[in-house]
Amino acid sequence: MSSSKRSKTAPRAGRVKLADVATASGVHYSTVSRVLRPGSKGRISDAVAEHVRAVARELGYQPNSVAASMRTNSTYSIGLIVHDMSDPVYPPILTGIEEVLSPQGFAVLVGNTGYDLAVEMDVVNRMASRLVDGIFLATTRLEDPIVERCQDLDIPLVSVLRQTQSRDTPAVINDCLGGMQALTRQVLAWGHRDIAVILAPQNLSTGRERWRGISDVLSENGMTLPEHRIVHVEHMSVDEGERAARTLLADGAPPEAIICVNDLVAIGAIRACRAAGLNVPRDIGISGYNDIPLVDMIDPPLTTVRMNLKEIGRTAAELMLAHMAPDAPPSRTVRIDAELVLRASLRNLNG
Amino acid sequence: MSSSKRSKTAPRAGRVKLADVATASGVHYSTVSRVLRPGSKGRISDAVAEHVRAVARELGYQPNSVAASMRTNSTYSIGLIVHDMSDPVYPPILTGIEEVLSPQGFAVLVGNTGYDLAVEMDVVNRMASRLVDGIFLATTRLEDPIVERCQDLDIPLVSVLRQTQSRDTPAVINDCLGGMQALTRQVLAWGHRDIAVILAPQNLSTGRERWRGISDVLSENGMTLPEHRIVHVEHMSVDEGERAARTLLADGAPPEAIICVNDLVAIGAIRACRAAGLNVPRDIGISGYNDIPLVDMIDPPLTTVRMNLKEIGRTAAELMLAHMAPDAPPSRTVRIDAELVLRASLRNLNG
DNA sequence: TTGTACGCGTTATCAC
DNA sequence: GTGATAACGCGTACAA
Numbered sequence A, B: 001m002s003s004s005k006r007s008k009t010a011p012r013a014g015r016v017k018l019a020d021v022a023t024a025s026g027v028h029y030s031t032v033s034r035v036l037r038p039g040s041k042g043r044i045s046d047a048v049a050e051h052v053r054a055v056a057r058e059l060g061y062q063p064n065s066v067a068a069s070m071r072t073n074s075t076y077s078i079g080l081i082v083h084d085m086s087d088p089v090y091p092p093i094l095t096g097i098e099e100v101l102s103p104q105g106f107a108v109l110v111g112n113t114g115y116d117l118a119v120e121m122d123v124v125n126r127m128a129s130r131l132v133d134g135i136f137l138a139t140t141r142l143e144d145p146i147v148e149r150c151q152d153l154d155i156p157l158v159s160v161l162r163q164t165q166s167r168d169t170p171a172v173i174n175d176c177l178g179g180m181q182a183l184t185r186q187v188l189a190w191g192h193r194d195i196a197v198i199l200a201p202q203n204l205s206t207g208r209e210r211w212r213g214i215s216d217v218l219s220e221n222g223m224t225l226p227e228h229r230i231v232h233v234e235h236m237s238v239d240e241g242e243r244a245a246r247t248l249l250a251d252g253a254p255p256e257a258i259i260c261v262n263d264l265v266a267i268g269a270i271r272a273c274r275a276a277g278l279n280v281p282r283d284i285g286i287s288g289y290n291d292i293p294l295v296d297m298i299d300p301p302l303t304t305v306r307m308n309l310k311e312i313g314r315t316a317a318e319l320m321l322a323h324m325a326p327d328a329p330p331s332r333t334v335r336i337d338a339e340l341v342l343r344a345s346l347r348n349l350n351g
Numbered sequence C: 001t002t003g004t005a006c007g008c009g010t011t012a013t014c015a016c
Numbered sequence D: 001g002t003g004a005t006a007a008c009g010c011g012t013a014c015a016a
Helices: A018-025 A029-036 A047-059 A065-072 A090-104 A117-129 A144-153 A176-189 A205-220 A239-248 A263-275 A309-324 B019-026 B029-036 B044-059 B065-072 B090-104 B117-129 B145-153 B176-189 B205-220 B237-251 B263-275 B309-324
Strands: A077-082 A108-110 A134-137 A156-158 A171-174 A195-199 A230-232 A257-260 A286-289 A304-307 A333-336 A338-341 B077-082 B107-112 B134-137 B157-160 B171-174 B195-199 B231-232 B255-262 B285-286 B305-309 B334-335 B338-341
Touching: A018 A029, A018 A047, A018 A117, A029 A047, A065 B065, A065 B157, A077 A117, A090 A309, A090 B090, A090 B107, A108 A117, A108 B090, A108 B107, A117 A144, A134 A144, A134 A309, A144 A156, A156 A309, A171 A176, A171 A205, A176 A205, A176 A257, A176 A338, A195 A205, A195 A239, A195 B117, A230 A239, A239 A257, A239 A263, A239 B065, A263 A286, A286 B263, A309 A333, A333 B157, B019 B029, B019 B044, B029 B044, B044 B157, B077 B117, B090 B107, B090 B309, B107 B117, B117 B145, B134 B145, B134 B309, B145 B157, B157 B309, B171 B176, B171 B205, B171 B309, B176 B205, B176 B255, B176 B285, B176 B305, B176 B338, B195 B205, B195 B237, B231 B237, B237 B255, B237 B263, B255 B263, B263 B285, B309 B334
Parallel strands: A077 A108, A077 A134, A134 A156, A156 A171, A171 A333, A195 A230, A195 A257, A257 A286, B077 B107, B077 B134, B134 B157, B157 B171, B171 B334, B195 B231, B195 B255, B255 B285
Antiparallel strands: A304 A338, B305 B338
16 A cells, blocks of 8 residues: 655655656647647647657646646636535435536535525635635525625526525526415315415525415415414424424314425424324325425325426536636526426325 | 626636735735734734734635645545435535534535446546545445555545455444344344345445345354345345345245345335335335435334444544544544334334 | 745746 | 746745
């Protein structure tokens, strides 16, 4: 095994650089640079090029991209900021992003914020220090200091999953409005009338749009929800969902159905219902949103709305590439379709 | 909104650098460097230090860490290589790693390999080009060309979840042997005799140790498994688990229990059993490994072995820090305890 | 305590 | 087509 001792300031022992390849091939190192960089000015004779390439390969030359970044001011790295990678919605987005950007030579720097704005600001500043070429922001608030910061720092930003109020940043989001409308229509069509909702914070476009999807459809049908049928979670997690549902069930008769802002919250709600002695879906219906893995296997299988997360990631990456280019197009918001997925957690009361 | 147009070679417009805050504070930029870098040689008068700090803050100075890396040959970035971030075992590990390394100023570069060795080698080479200070490898094979490559490149490597045969790299792994032994003992104690197993590839320490855990206990009890009760998956995924279980159920009477190499595989197995008209756990018992989120909610709740993934991440990060230091300790393998979690997917045949 | 000077490995822009 | 050379922004040994 080779020694991995490295002195504080010395380069990695034996790291071969352009100059090494140059002396070994008997040409100037700028020539080597040109050979190894497809698309550099000034053509090279095929003979020299071939020779240099051979030498480089033999010496195991690996370009030092830090030095290149120093010169070009582009690191070919992009940040991805999420609340918590353990939330199953994020990994597929990362996969989609990588699918598009890895072949282009980009690397992805992941930053978890743990739902903490201060941490998030710190993450952005560090990414700025690292000269990331762009940032994917999955935590976007309707009014977002992080977005402003990125604009100040002049870092290309693409929102994923959520969008700002002013829509001044490119974004790829799910059609939360349409998705929740479809779901709510189904809930009504199946005869539920006493409906409760567990909502996300209304400073998030997802939170607000999903709530609008619900209330729009209720309004269309001449319904409004009483105060005590509406509760909020601070984060969309299982624990918060459970707590929220407990509140809903605390006083009086339980509702016929609870529409939850997402799957994790819905799972918490199912737990709370069960703890309260209610059978889902016989006594109460539950729905989620996202169709995360395994919710088709839980008891009962969860009715939800599916979004194509990988596609969101891919599209966000395309948008990023366009936005990083010198002639960046105007910001636009891309909506990816949602699809209603009916499962046993919500039953047809008419049936 | 500020313009994000940037010319090919010019620095980000208006990016303030060391020299800028130097002229603004009326000192030389080397002084600024010393002020802003805690722990640099040569002390600075408090007055000057305070002044410089104030100016830096006012100008919104952000150190250019690329330039710093160029000088120090350390990027304060580390790679994390996984097969697929969508596998729920990885995110908690990332969280644990970040918990320890973010406060130290490190950034994490995530690389998905998609189970492809060529891709993986490419990822390593790119990370090397980026001068990562270290790599966490979650894909470690018993004999691993990736590990060798990192040794050649002189990149500190810490294995997570798995270990090489020769144990020549620091590693943090779960006690797969003990965990699977405990599980198998329980299976036997509950009266199962006709047992089947779905195993992972035997070129992985996890695959091999878990199988050894099973077979050790069976041997202790004078049992061996017939050929047709042993099947393998290529990757530990739901789909492969389902396929493998279908093979097991294809001919003859089903076994009393299937011990699966991990939870995803177990979930696939449950699907296959159900498709074959078998009730789990009445007709057949199923067990997994990992205790990933939601397996306590599926139908039936999955008996499994829990490992503390976040702790594995944290420990790996500590090991990495130690290993990156100039006086690196000898490689050692840390084992994190496993804990048996009994749920309804496996029942007591004696009861 | 502070200023000087050099180099890290590349890329880009000159000459030739 | 190729060589020479000047940046890029910072860290630090050394001089003052």
